[in-house]
Amino acid sequence: xxDPRRPNGAVPPVxxxxxLLTLGVTLSSVAAALFAIPVVxxxxxxxxxxxxxxxxxxxxxxxxxxxxxxxxxYRNPFVQPWDGETANVPCWVRRIAGDSFQVFAxxxxxxxxxVRWFPESGLFMxxxxxxxxxxxxxxxxxPPPRGLFxxxxxxxxxxxxxxxxxxxxxxxxx
Amino acid sequence: xxxSPASSAGRALRAVxxxxxxxxxxxxxxxxxxxxxxxxxxxxxxxxxxxxxxxxFVLQVVTGICLATVYTPSANDAWTSxxxxxxxxxxxxxxxxxxxxxxxxxxxxxxVHMVQVFLFGAFKYxxxxxxxxxxxxxxxxxxxxxxxxxxxxDQDAYWGxxxxxxxxxxxxxxxxxxxxxxxxxxxxxxxxxxxxxxxxVFVIPGALLALVGLHLLLVLRLxxxxxxxxxxLVDRVTYRQRYEEQVHADGVRFFPxxxxxxxxxxxxxxxxxxxxxxxxxxxxxxxxxxxxxxDTVPAPDFFFLWIYSLFALLPPSVETPLILIGPVVAIGxxxxxxxxxxxxxxxxxxxxxxxxxxxxxxxxxxxxxxLGTFAPWSPVMEAWSALxxxxxxxxxxxxxxxxxxxxxxxxxxxxxHALGGEGGRRGPALDSVATRxxxxxxxxxxxxxxxxxPAYGKNLSPSEVTALVAFLxxxxxxxxxxxxxxxxxxxxx
Numbered sequence: 001x002x003d004p005r006r007p008n009g010a011v012p013p014v015x016x017x018x019x020l021l022t023l024g025v026t027l028s029s030v031a032a033a034l035f036a037i038p039v040v041x042x043x044x045x046x047x048x049x050x051x052x053x054x055x056x057x058x059x060x061x062x063x064x065x066x067x068x069x070x071x072x073x074y075r076n077p078f079v080q081p082w083d084g085e086t087a088n089v090p091c092w093v094r095r096i097a098g099d100s101f102q103v104f105a106x107x108x109x110x111x112x113x114x115v116r117w118f119p120e121s122g123l124f125m126x127x128x129x130x131x132x133x134x135x136x137x138x139x140x141x142x143p144p145p146r147g148l149f150x151x152x153x154x155x156x157x158x159x160x161x162x163x164x165x166x167x168x169x170x171x172x173x174x
Numbered sequence: 175x176x177x178s179p180a181s182s183a184g185r186a187l188r189a190v191x192x193x194x195x196x197x198x199x200x201x202x203x204x205x206x207x208x209x210x211x212x213x214x215x216x217x218x219x220x221x222x223x224x225x226x227x228x229x230x231f232v233l234q235v236v237t238g239i240c241l242a243t244v245y246t247p248s249a250n251d252a253w254t255s256x257x258x259x260x261x262x263x264x265x266x267x268x269x270x271x272x273x274x275x276x277x278x279x280x281x282x283x284x285x286v287h288m289v290q291v292f293l294f295g296a297f298k299y300x301x302x303x304x305x306x307x308x309x310x311x312x313x314x315x316x317x318x319x320x321x322x323x324x325x326x327x328d329q330d331a332y333w334g335x336x337x338x339x340x341x342x343x344x345x346x347x348x349x350x351x352x353x354x355x356x357x358x359x360x361x362x363x364x365x366x367x368x369x370x371x372x373x374x375v376f377v378i379p380g381a382l383l384a385l386v387g388l389h390l391l392l393v394l395r396l397x398x399x400x401x402x403x404x405x406x407l408v409d410r411v412t413y414r415q416r417y418e419e420q421v422h423a424d425g426v427r428f429f430p431x432x433x434x435x436x437x438x439x440x441x442x443x444x445x446x447x448x449x450x451x452x453x454x455x456x457x458x459x460x461x462x463x464x465x466x467x468x469d470t471v472p473a474p475d476f477f478f479l480w481i482y483s484l485f486a487l488l489p490p491s492v493e494t495p496l497i498l499i500g501p502v503v504a505i506g507x508x509x510x511x512x513x514x515x516x517x518x519x520x521x522x523x524x525x526x527x528x529x530x531x532x533x534x535x536x537x538x539x540x541x542x543x544x545l546g547t548f549a550p551w552s553p554v555m556e557a558w559s560a561l562x563x564x565x566x567x568x569x570x571x572x573x574x575x576x577x578x579x580x581x582x583x584x585x586x587x588x589x590x591h592a593l594g595g596e597g598g599r600r601g602p603a604l605d606s607v608a609t610r611x612x613x614x615x616x617x618x619x620x621x622x623x624x625x626x627x628p629a630y631g632k633n634l635s636p637s638e639v640t641a642l643v644a645f646l647x648x649x650x651x652x653x654x655x656x657x658x659x660x661x662x663x664x665x666x667x
Binding site for chain 2: 047071073076078079080081083084087088090106110113114120121122123129130134140165166167170171172
């Protein structure tokens with residue numbers, strides 16, 4: 001329909017209302033996107049790879065008799081005051097002889113339950129789904145797809161140190 | 175003329191009501207919705223489970239808000255605040271009990287409601303979206319149950335999180351990132367509890383409220399599913415008109431004609447919930463969430479026991495793909511159902527496959543849940559030191575055989591093998607082992623293991639093996655001969 005004020009049929013110019021709406025939608029979209037960036041970044045911040053492992057002393061060598069496997073507990077090196085008891089991380093220390101150690105994560109390789117050491121039979125047993133491991137951490141029976149997770153460790157200044165701070169899982173076996 | 179105080183109070187109330195109604199108009203709208211016509215045959219006891227779920231959900235919101243006034247969502251204090259709720263805060267134990275049992279009631283009611291909707295064909299045209307929203311509501315109800323179990327920050331919660339992280343850690347490529355997302359960091363800590371708190375009290379309830387609203391809106395807009403008549407097929411062209419005709423010809427008011435059963439059932443459910451809370455009390459908390467206390471046997475809450483069983487019973491070789499793909503397929507099927515079977519027969523009498531599916535699923539999940547309550551696959555960690563050797567197995571035995579009985583205890587054999595009905599059930603009971611295995615087979619089995627048994631070769635001296643096998647050879651019922659090596663004594667010799 002021809003505009004009586006524009007008898008030549010020229011393209012009608014953008015009306016003021018249409019312009020404001022376009023401007024408003026564009027502006028709000030940009031603003032929403034800018035707003036969303038920090039929100040999404042905040043929510044996904046735990047995914048970012050930070051150096052989340054540190055060397056922690058487990059105790060003096062004298063605490064670990066040769067030929068025995070003992071429970072040791074360390075505090076999470078990245079502890080927050082409100083973490084409470086959850087910052088206690090247990091692990092099994094096997095002193096084979098001299099400076100030769102194996103340090104196993106407490107978590108079963110199947111689904112992470114705490115395995116228990118039975119020195120009489122030389123086995124680690126898991127209370128959840130029945131995973132069993134030999135003294136050297138290798139899988140003996142049950143559903144675990146691999147042996148126990150082993151921490152990196154070193155002997156320094158008469159102390160046994162482990163590199164910890166992360167929950168061991170199949171995709172990140174310490 | 176004097177008026178009685180009661181009638182003047184009544185007049186005042188009516189005046190307030192009229193004043194509000196003039197401004198809000200809500201009364202007329204609510205009245206119209208409440209008394210809308212529904213098919214007469216929906217006034218049935220089979221149609222009460224949805225409203226009961228809603229009632230329990232509202233109660234959960236109420237008790238949840240109460241608990242949030244005391245509960246402290248900090249890993250350092252959560253457990254202590256729960257113990258304080260149970261022991262010191264007046265009626266704290268009862269509110270915790272109502273909330274915990276309310277959770278069980280809600281999961282149960284939502285499941286029953288879903289089975290009823292499935293068997294009555296209510297997911298078919300035009301109610302596909304109602305079903306889809308309902309599946310979301312089911313997932314969120316289960317999400318509330320799981321996150322609620324985490325907020326009950328005890329040993330089961332701690333190790334339950336470890337299990338969740340271990341499952342996530344099995345994902346290829348993104349595993350560790352998903353674990354960090356789930357835990358709020360590389361390890362279970364304060365940040366983990368904080369994010370589960372946010373999920374349990376803000377994210378999931380908010381979404382639940384919105385979707386419950388949508389679910390109800392759809393029910394009102396599309397009408398309550400009529401009682402399915404065998405042979406009366408759903409057709410996209412004719413269905414809505416026929417439904418309108420049925421409501422018109424043979425309808426009743428939703429309130430009070432149809433809804434009176436809902437009201438009665440809701441009352442029964444609330445009474446049962448209060449009774450459970452009063453009799454059984456609050457659920458947990460169990461031991462304090464100190465991972466250094468490793469003498470613990472973590473187990474999930476009732477409605478997740480079947481998954482716990484599945485993890486123990488799946489063959490290890492297919493476990494990871496099944497854990498990761500299984501839920502996607504199962505949830506995908508639930509969502510796809512109304513689009514795969516959106517028309518046709520509604521009545522369960524003419525849908526044998528639907529009935530068999532429900533029966534099989536119920537049997538499977540029921541069996542797995544039952545097994546989960548006593549977990550026969552788990553070693554009984556204290557059996558070796560806590561359970562005595564049955565006395566009859568020690569009578570008339572030689573010193574060597576008795577020495578062997580001692581080794582059965584001391585080497586934790588009974589953690590997996592029962593004697594006299596007591597002990598682990600991971601391996602076969604040993605009461606009649608001598609009828610199954612010869613002396614040579616016993617020695618081989620003990621030393622080399624196999625068939626899910628660890629090899630004991632390194633942890634038994636030759637003399638211990640001799641004693642152990644001497645004892646095991648005596649374990650056969652009286653009158654039943656022990657197994658023998660047939661090739662050692664050929665026929666005719």
